[in-house]
Amino acid sequence: MKPACQPSLLPAKRLSLGKRLKTDTAFAWYLLAPSMVLLALLVVYPMVANLQLSFLQLPLNPRLSDRFVGLDNYLSILSDPEFYHSLWVTFWYTALVVLGSTGVGLGVALFFNREFRFRKTARSLVILSYVTPSISLVFAWKYMFNSGYGIVNWVGGDLLHLFDQAPLWFDNPGSSFALVVLFAVWRYFPYAFISFLAILQTIDKSLYEAAEMDGANLWQKFRMITLPAIMPVLATVVILRAIWMFYMFADVYLLTNKVNILGVYLYKTAFALNDLGKAAALSVVLFGIIFIVILLARKRVTPHGNN
Amino acid sequence: MNKKNTLLISALLSALALTGCDDKKTESVTIEFMHSSVEQERQAVINDLIQKFEQQNPGVHVKPVPVEEDAYNTKVITLARSGALPAVIETSHDYAKVMDKEQLIDREAVNDVITGIGADNFYDGVLRIVKTEDGASATGVPISGWIQGIWYRKQQLADAGFSEPQNWQQLLSITTAFTHPDQKKFGIGLPTAESVMTEQSFSQFALSNGANVFDANGAITIDTPEMQQALGFYQQLAKTTLPGSNDIMEIKDAFMNGTVPMAVYSTYILPAIYSEGFAQDIGFAVPTEKSQAVYGTITSLTITAGQTDAQRDAAKKFITFMEQSDNATRWVLMSPGAALPLTKLVTSNSDWQNNPVVKAFGPLSMELVQQFANVQVFGSVGEKNFTSMGDITGSAALSEMVNAVTVGNKDVPATLAQTQGRVTNLVQKR
Numbered sequence: 001m002k003p004a005c006q007p008s009l010l011p012a013k014r015l016s017l018g019k020r021l022k023t024d025t026a027f028a029w030y031l032l033a034p035s036m037v038l039l040a041l042l043v044v045y046p047m048v049a050n051l052q053l054s055f056l057q058l059p060l061n062p063r064l065s066d067r068f069v070g071l072d073n074y075l076s077i078l079s080d081p082e083f084y085h086s087l088w089v090t091f092w093y094t095a096l097v098v099l100g101s102t103g104v105g106l107g108v109a110l111f112f113n114r115e116f117r118f119r120k121t122a123r124s125l126v127i128l129s130y131v132t133p134s135i136s137l138v139f140a141w142k143y144m145f146n147s148g149y150g151i152v153n154w155v156g157g158d159l160l161h162l163f164d165q166a167p168l169w170f171d172n173p174g175s176s177f178a179l180v181v182l183f184a185v186w187r188y189f190p191y192a193f194i195s196f197l198a199i200l201q202t203i204d205k206s207l208y209e210a211a212e213m214d215g216a217n218l219w220q221k222f223r224m225i226t227l228p229a230i231m232p233v234l235a236t237v238v239i240l241r242a243i244w245m246f247y248m249f250a251d252v253y254l255l256t257n258k259v260n261i262l263g264v265y266l267y268k269t270a271f272a273l274n275d276l277g278k279a280a281a282l283s284v285v286l287f288g289i290i291f292i293v294i295l296l297a298r299k300r301v302t303p304h305g306n307n
Numbered sequence: 308m309n310k311k312n313t314l315l316i317s318a319l320l321s322a323l324a325l326t327g328c329d330d331k332k333t334e335s336v337t338i339e340f341m342h343s344s345v346e347q348e349r350q351a352v353i354n355d356l357i358q359k360f361e362q363q364n365p366g367v368h369v370k371p372v373p374v375e376e377d378a379y380n381t382k383v384i385t386l387a388r389s390g391a392l393p394a395v396i397e398t399s400h401d402y403a404k405v406m407d408k409e410q411l412i413d414r415e416a417v418n419d420v421i422t423g424i425g426a427d428n429f430y431d432g433v434l435r436i437v438k439t440e441d442g443a444s445a446t447g448v449p450i451s452g453w454i455q456g457i458w459y460r461k462q463q464l465a466d467a468g469f470s471e472p473q474n475w476q477q478l479l480s481i482t483t484a485f486t487h488p489d490q491k492k493f494g495i496g497l498p499t500a501e502s503v504m505t506e507q508s509f510s511q512f513a514l515s516n517g518a519n520v521f522d523a524n525g526a527i528t529i530d531t532p533e534m535q536q537a538l539g540f541y542q543q544l545a546k547t548t549l550p551g552s553n554d555i556m557e558i559k560d561a562f563m564n565g566t567v568p569m570a571v572y573s574t575y576i577l578p579a580i581y582s583e584g585f586a587q588d589i590g591f592a593v594p595t596e597k598s599q600a601v602y603g604t605i606t607s608l609t610i611t612a613g614q615t616d617a618q619r620d621a622a623k624k625f626i627t628f629m630e631q632s633d634n635a636t637r638w639v640l641m642s643p644g645a646a647l648p649l650t651k652l653v654t655s656n657s658d659w660q661n662n663p664v665v666k667a668f669g670p671l672s673m674e675l676v677q678q679f680a681n682v683q684v685f686g687s688v689g690e691k692n693f694t695s696m697g698d699i700t701g702s703a704a705l706s707e708m709v710n711a712v713t714v715g716n717k718d719v720p721a722t723l724a725q726t727q728g729r730v731t732n733l734v735q736k737r
Contacts, residue, residue: 058388059409060384060387060388060405060406060409060411061387061409061410061411061612062387062388062389062390063390063410063612063613064409064410142556146551146557147549147550147551148491148549148550148551148557148561148566149491149560149566165550166550168550168551168552168714170551170552171551171552171714171715257500257501257502257552257703257710268702268703270384271380271381271384272701272702272703273698273701273702273733274384274405274409274698274701276384276388
């Protein structure tokens, strides 16, 4: 039963096009239509096409016929120990980088959220690692950790005599993993820093003054005032960074061959082994995983969801 | 009146038909040319060559598509899948195998161009490297190439009482003598990283010992006594190289800054040697045991399958034009010293002969060109050129095997057995 105040839709059918446009819903749909079409073209179509490819064995030559293989590509992934190893490595890589870059970004933002000399210059310098192209940074790091003439081994070995034999930083899976995590934390913390600094500057200073009068210590002020205020930004930063790191490829691939994260596994499947069907299936699996993780993360970070 | 109308209609139809004929005559065709010369000065050379070609061939337009080398194969795959491969593509003989396996190459058109140029114009060994699996066709028209071997500083070796190594043992004796890790000095820059360069370098030692990845019947032959000897020797030799995974950057740096007197590298090291002014002090040795094995890569211009007749003809004309003496010389001289000419049409060209970099290396420049006759590559057995080798290289199974025994100190026989299984599986799946 319709409420009395709600206009009936039935008479609208008899109205002319111009009059129908005036109804809010129709008007909204007209306005949204271009975006919806774009969304369908750029997001929905590739997703559906990718799903379709995941059930095929594809030759590189489109004039040769594809072969429907059912769930073979999915079964091949799920029975490959290399996939689970990559998934495990990617999980830790993502978790540590998200934690590290968000933590460092927040710490630096709290430190910079005050007046001091050369504040603008210092802020600009902080974001340098984020705005420099990956390839330049990767080469700098490779030179720094080079076994023969890297500055790290020179300082640690020749200068401080911390070790007799220079460690092979990018050859050992353990140290390689630590370095790619460190690299990512250093490279991406400025994003969190910028986001947090922006929200920190909007917090009313009088809240801190009132808390001080109530005898709150530094931790209590952070927990009771800062944290609730930055929570929406924190949730966004964590979710976006988690998505980006989960799909990371270039940084790790360029730095070392010893850390086989999912992005590298996917790239090798598609472009080294030319197994496009399996690569498509892999991206569907990854999408499923990240979708579940993000849903859980949103509930955890924002217990009331969008409300 | 009816007669008048009939005449008028006939006249109009005739005019239309004639116009149609005329249109067909002047109808232009556009082909794309994908190449990896993204540097501004190289693009200028290629664009200039294209302009010259278009002037000589009215109605044929060539659209250059420069693509970064790192993204090259990825681009080929995505364009191939979308049915939008350029008509002419610059490709290495390695990747051409992958393309040929996927029937992406117009073999007939490629053969027509080679016949037009004259097979005799190519140096010995060049056309053998670009043969298809059945040995009947070519995967592309070779335009330039590079070879890899052991570069050494003649004076440094002579001062230590050594001459050019003639076999594995002599090579190991020299590199051992120069290895002093406490002084950060090593005997040789040897590729050990999980990279294509490592596979190429190791292939020279394996092939010089008669070990190949396939036998004549196409069976995988990685776990063999010959391969075990080669991998064992490579492991020993790696003890005289810089610690860790060495790739292009590490090896070139070490050779240029004097950390090592010898290095396994391609001819792409020569421009740096020329710039540093020790071109006369450089020697080139080839890994030799049972036979000599030079590694080489041929860069070809190939014609992709699925083009229209007009595009196919235009592509053939364009490659024929690019192979002409002056044009191929300009192509080769985009990287003087590093890129080697493959035809007598270039080596007889005065521009190549008088190029300062080419001249600086004296007779070595021609010796390097003639080394193509000694080029051996994994997957090439007799007259057969197994295209699955492209997949094996792509999987990095061989470079990972070498890295495991050299950097990871893994057991040679166990690693060979494991790689044999892995590669066999891979080839069966494909």
